[in-house]
Amino acid sequence: MNVDLFFNYLVIGLTVGAQYAIVAIGFNIIYNTTGIINFAQGDFLILGAMVAISMSSILPIGIAIGVGVLVAAVYGAVVENVFIRRNRSFSPFRSVCIGIIAALLLKTLGIFSFLPEGIDFAAAFLFGLPVGFGLETVFRKYMKEQTVLSLIVLTIAVSILTREIMSHLWDKDAHVLPYFIGDSNTILSLGSISFSPQRIWVLGICALLVIGLYVFFKYTRYGKAMRACSLDHTAAKLCGINVRLMITISFIVSAAIAALAGSVISPLSQTKYDMGSVLAIKGFSVAILGGLGNSFAAVAGGLILGILEAFSVSIFPNAYKDVVAILLLLLILVFKPSGVFGSRQASQLKEF
């Protein structure tokens, strides 16, 4: 391999790795406040990118991405409220959310397909919303405190649900967001290495996200409170911190950063409704590689995996690219389950 090729692979590896790092940080944020590993993390990313792509046809690209991030953030809050939170008192918000899901299911199943387009949607909502309130009224009393493990399994269900909803709201094709500068032929040359300027965007925005999150957790009131929640829920409550709110915020933040990362990388790697699960596995491998809960280790882990994948192409056929992540995950779980940068002692004290 000559030097130019080496650097080209390196740049590709870094950009892909940056995306993994952001997914892994999303895992960590939610893991830290709740102990849950949110396997819908990759779907948050795809959802945000999909919305941004749809919006980009009518809005300037920056605003389109903003809308995508906003939608993903709201969706993150919805997931937390409907599926994760165990609140037995009547929640109108949860009722509406369940209602919307029921309506989408009715629409998907084609129950109202005999009605004209548009009216069938309205009919689905007309039936769906009362169903939501009905389910909430009847079943909220049976809400139980769940173990972390069952909540993790629940996030897999959320992932499947999200994917199916996306496949019906859009389609099963791959989509791309336009390049921010120029098009797919625009090349930036640095000496003998050449790459798309979009790769600079990806690296730059991911770096900004990491710095932004660092500042958020280190210096802001809510950031500090969320760190407190990650250590001790009871002590946080005794300080007057609303732990439930912090958990909701952790879902909002991880969904939002995933959506942003998904949008900037979309021009390079395309966006398809079912790519979220692969991303979740990659992000999870990275989070484990670095040591769960440690966001700086996640950055390092993400970049390592991205680079390994990029270089694997020069040795194995392209189809084996995804094997790298799984292999890495296996090796880490067998030889150093606490992660390369994690402390063994800390991991022994954790449930997961």
Place this chain on the structure above:
Amino acid sequence: MLTIRNLQSGYHKLRVLKGVSVHVGENEIVTVIGPNGAGKSTLLMTVAGILKPFAGTVTFDNTDLESFSAEKRVEAGCVLVPEGRRVFSTLTVKENLELGAFLRSGKNEKSAIQQDIERMYSLFPVLQKRMKQMAGTLSGGEQQMLAIARALMSRPKLLMMDEPSMGIAPIIVSQIFKTISMLREEGLSVLLVEQNAKKALSIADRGYVLETGQIVVSGSREELLENHDVGRAYLGKDYSTIDE
């Protein structure tokens, strides 16, 4: 200030408290003493809103706290220093103090909070020395001081403390207790739960003895100190007289 009436509480189906009534007056130090497993911590955790009572009422400042979440109770001025200190171990001492004032920090009280942090440093000078250190690296006594200071950062009217003397050198315990009586002079009410009855009664105005979920004896400090059963069971009196 705080009135607990016929409180029944516990974990899931296990009833630990079987009807406990305790009263803390304005500017008073009241102690609840009793052996392991009597329900002392359950009592405080219920008053703090972490545990939900099965029955009975908790009134604070003439308001029924039933519908109050743990956070709202802190806001109302009823704050608990939990058993085992529970400082935020990987956060710095200063960050721990700032989090104690979490509710106030949303209300534009920045300079007041800074002043209070300085005040905590003067109350517990060792915290100033360690302000940038992670709380988990502090010694037990220092962590206890930090936990108390963190609770005081919310400017409580009532400070509840769960076994502040546990696992701490006697000289540090005396220092902490001295600070508590000093805070009382400034208008704080204190509900102190202790196994170390001698120490607790040395600063308390009144006390209750809690055994297997029920109050068995109550009275002023003098009454409790002179009570024969209390003396024998909790103050080690018979033995000390033999020693002498």
